[in-house]
Amino acid sequence: QQPVQSPQAVILREGEDAVINCSSSKALYSVHWYRQKHGEAPVFLMILLKGGEQKGHEKISASFNEKKQQSSLYLTASQLSYSGTYFCGTELSTDSWGKFQFGAGTQVVVTP
Amino acid sequence: ETGVTQTPRHLVMGMTNKKSLKCEQHLGHNAMYWYKQSAKKPLELMFVYSLEERVENNSVPSRFSPECPNSSHLFLHLHTLQPEDSALYLCASSQDSQAAGRSDTQYFGPGTRLTVL
Numbered sequence: 001q002q003p004v005q006s007p008q009a010v011i012l013r014e015g016e017d018a019v020i021n022c023s024s025s026k027a028l029y030s031v032h033w034y035r036q037k038h039g040e041a042p043v044f045l046m047i048l049l050k051g052g053e054q055k056g057h058e059k060i061s062a063s064f065n066e067k068k069q070q071s072s073l074y075l076t077a078s079q080l081s082y083s084g085t086y087f088c089g090t091e092l093s094t095d096s097w098g099k100f101q102f103g104a105g106t107q108v109v110v111t112p
Numbered sequence: 113e114t115g116v117t118q119t120p121r122h123l124v125m126g127m128t129n130k131k132s133l134k135c136e137q138h139l140g141h142n143a144m145y146w147y148k149q150s151a152k153k154p155l156e157l158m159f160v161y162s163l164e165e166r167v168e169n170n171s172v173p174s175r176f177s178p179e180c181p182n183s184s185h186l187f188l189h190l191h192t193l194q195p196e197d198s199a200l201y202l203c204a205s206s207q208d209s210q211a212a213g214r215s216d217t218q219y220f221g222p223g224t225r226l227t228v229l
Contacts, residue, residue, distance in 0.1 A: 032218070041202060041221060041222050042202070042220045043220070044218065047217065087154075089218075100157055101154075101157070102154045102155040104153075104154045
């Protein structure tokens with residue numbers, strides 16, 4: 001089952017914060033976050049494993065709520081370079097080869 | 113060359129043509145993937161190869177035929193495609209270890225933009 005991302009799009013001014021959510025109806029083993037700029041390939045940001053780990057990448061951090069089966073990506077003090085489409089990808093278990101699924105993406109636009 | 117490379121970057125083909133997409137990874141990884149990215153649709157996983165064996169085929173039409181001759185190269189052979197197959201085809205690789213847990217970073221190539229006329 002494909003994870004559900006929200007919101008679909010968000011417009012920020014430089015320096016503002018935003019949260020992107022990724023939810024699953026099934027128990028997750030891991031959540032991956034990627035960012036894709038227009039005309040470019042997706043770029044890996046971070047992986048979160050079940051257990052509620054929180055990780056960070058520059059001023060972008062994420063959490064994994066195992067009870068809710070939801071991951072949230074936090075864009076803090078956003079920069080112009082944060083613009084792009086953010087995808088979450090989910091795995092259900094360690095042996096779920098080929099069952100990795102992506103959400104529909106959240107388009108982020110950061111304006112000066 | 114570093115990372116994951118894909119050729120060609122752009123391809124236009126007729127429905128009766130046969131063509132192949134090529135992916136090469138220079139990261140020493142042992143798993144490779146083909147994804148399809150259509151406009152306004154989520155990324156779709158098409159094929160997974162681990163240690164040169166196909167692990168998963170997510171019910172992709174037979175007009176798409178993958179080939180993985182070694183751990184560094186992955187091909188996608190195309191024949192009698194349909195206009196709805198027009199999309200960005202992305203290749204990715206990762207280092208997968210069951211002992212360490214399956215989850216690992218996938219590194220993507222730049223993609224091949226395919227247009228089927």
